[in-house]
Amino acid sequence: MQEYDLFVIGGGSGGVRCARIAAQNGARVGIVERRHWGGTCVNIGCVPKKLMVYAAEYGRSVDDARKYGWDASVHGHDWASFIASKDKEISRLNGIYVSLLEKAGVDLFTGEARFIDSETIEIGPSPLEPNAKPQKIRAKNIVVATGSTPTKPSIPGAEYGIVSDDAFHLEERPQRVAIIGGGYIGVEFAGIFAGLGSSVDLIYRQEHPLRGFDDELRTHLSEQLPLYGIKAHPQKTPEKIEKTETGYALHLEGGAVIEADCVFFATGRHPRIENLGLEKAGVVVKDGRIPVRIINSATNVPGIYAIGDVTAMYNLTPTAIAEGHLLAERLFGQAGREWSFATTPKAVFFSQPLASVGLTEEEASKNHKIDIYTSSFRPMHQTLSGREGRAFMKLVVDSESQVVLGAHMAGPEAAEIIQGLAIAVTAGLTKRDLDRTIGLHPTSAEEFVTMRTPTRHVGG
Numbered sequence: 001m002q003e004y005d006l007f008v009i010g011g012g013s014g015g016v017r018c019a020r021i022a023a024q025n026g027a028r029v030g031i032v033e034r035r036h037w038g039g040t041c042v043n044i045g046c047v048p049k050k051l052m053v054y055a056a057e058y059g060r061s062v063d064d065a066r067k068y069g070w071d072a073s074v075h076g077h078d079w080a081s082f083i084a085s086k087d088k089e090i091s092r093l094n095g096i097y098v099s100l101l102e103k104a105g106v107d108l109f110t111g112e113a114r115f116i117d118s119e120t121i122e123i124g125p126s127p128l129e130p131n132a133k134p135q136k137i138r139a140k141n142i143v144v145a146t147g148s149t150p151t152k153p154s155i156p157g158a159e160y161g162i163v164s165d166d167a168f169h170l171e172e173r174p175q176r177v178a179i180i181g182g183g184y185i186g187v188e189f190a191g192i193f194a195g196l197g198s199s200v201d202l203i204y205r206q207e208h209p210l211r212g213f214d215d216e217l218r219t220h221l222s223e224q225l226p227l228y229g230i231k232a233h234p235q236k237t238p239e240k241i242e243k244t245e246t247g248y249a250l251h252l253e254g255g256a257v258i259e260a261d262c263v264f265f266a267t268g269r270h271p272r273i274e275n276l277g278l279e280k281a282g283v284v285v286k287d288g289r290i291p292v293r294i295i296n297s298a299t300n301v302p303g304i305y306a307i308g309d310v311t312a313m314y315n316l317t318p319t320a321i322a323e324g325h326l327l328a329e330r331l332f333g334q335a336g337r338e339w340s341f342a343t344t345p346k347a348v349f350f351s352q353p354l355a356s357v358g359l360t361e362e363e364a365s366k367n368h369k370i371d372i373y374t375s376s377f378r379p380m381h382q383t384l385s386g387r388e389g390r391a392f393m394k395l396v397v398d399s400e401s402q403v404v405l406g407a408h409m410a411g412p413e414a415a416e417i418i419q420g421l422a423i424a425v426t427a428g429l430t431k432r433d434l435d436r437t438i439g440l441h442p443t444s445a446e447e448f449v450t451m452r453t454p455t456r457h458v459g460g
């Protein structure tokens with residue numbers, strides 16, 4: 001039986017980083033992956049999604065280009081050729097993940113892993129290695145980094161609906177898409193399909209999409225949706241899906257029916273822990289996730305750790321990577337690096353991206369007296385193109401200390417701009433720092449340093 005100092009279950013972003021850093025610090029490390037190296041983010045998540053967002057933007061850009069004097073026109077989108085290019089890029093990235101691990105001296109296994117006891121793992125056949133011969137591995141430290149998988153509500157006809165895993169491999173682009181769920185995935189894919197020319201219905205339970213984001217940003221998004229050709233159905237819940245002669249009929253509670261060629265469930269994700277044999281190792285599972293101590297990713301069993309989506313703490317790639325990196329350094333290297341998880345920036349790659357760092361107005365006003373600064377404007381690019389839609393920016397500032405508690409934006413390059421601002425918010429910047437910063441003209445970002453007068457004072 002092979003023995004390791006560290007064995008990682010799951011070759012996604014967090015698991016790969018953990019394995020690499022541990023091996024680079026001299027540990028004997030093994031890692032197992034069941035489906036695709038690089039995990040959800042690289043194969044059926046962030047990366048192909050962003051490529052799809054780019055694809056969706058081009059149609060609009062060509063339209064705009066005409067207003068800027070170009071003799072350009074669009075004659076439709078070739079889905080099959082785009083998917084082939086996307087797949088080529090994803091397999092290139094798969095290869096990079098494998099070679100990074102190999103170069104670091106990590107042993108790679110393909111197969112489905114399960115615990116035999118708290119120090120022993122058995123690896124059996126999996127989609128990547130259907131004929132694998134079962135083998136056993138022992139390790140002093142085991143990291144569960146198995147990620148998450150989409151959740152479908154159990155309504156009649158749910159089997160007719162797809163989830164994000166499927167959306168990356170559809171043979172054809174559906175003409176009529178009904179997307180259920182107003183979270184990250186629902187909003188992003190609404191923008192993608194609408195940009196590529198599909199008619200899109202977006203169905204969500206709340207008054208506005210993106211529960212958890214700043215309310216004013218959410219209201220702004222609701223106003224923008226129709227400008228991108230998306231038909232919003234707020235405060236609606238799906239009841240059942242029926243197959244029809246022409247596609248599917250999605251019935252909503254209250255009686256409305258939406259006809260579609262594709263019903264897409266974007267109704268959250270849950271940790272992938274089934275068949276892992278966690279009970280054999282004595283690992284406690286609560287509400288379908290593995291609870292861990294935030295400071296060291298430790299489960300209730302000494303020597304067993306969990307990072308990334310399987311803990312259901314952040315569900316973001318960069319936080320999984322940070323958790324994996326920290327854990328490997330703590331176990332085998334020099335602990336001491338710090339990451340500011342509290343100021344983790346977030347972005348939704350809608351056609352007009354939205355991004356946030358720090359506290360929302362609603363969160364901040366519970367414990368602080370705050371000054372709110374807002375700005376809504378027509379991005380310069382749209383003046384010639386005549387395209388409708390506005391950008392929105394918002395700062396949440398502690399009235400007393402003038403520390404910037406949160407920054408929120410919807411508009412061109414929002415994710416790029418908020419990433420820059422996230423450094424400043426993490427460093428504890430005050431509104432005075434923004435005020436003494438010279439703007440970079442003409443940009444949208446300069447608005448963050450030119451908002452002089454509070455829109456309102458709240459809380460306290």
Ligand code: NDP
Pocket residue numbers: 153180181182183184185186188204205206210211237238266267268269314315316346347348349
């Ligand atoms: P989210 O948790 O973001 O949103 C789920 C949506 O589905 C919500 O609108 C929710 O409504 C709704 N919903 C849940 N259950 C039901 C139900 N039974 N019937 C109707 N609606 C339902 O999940 P996503 O699937 O969009 O994304 C999963 C995770 O992946 C995200 O939390 C995020 O962490 C990550 N992700 C991050 C991205 C990024 O960083 N850009 C991109 C994509 C995913 P309600 O609000 O009422 O609960």
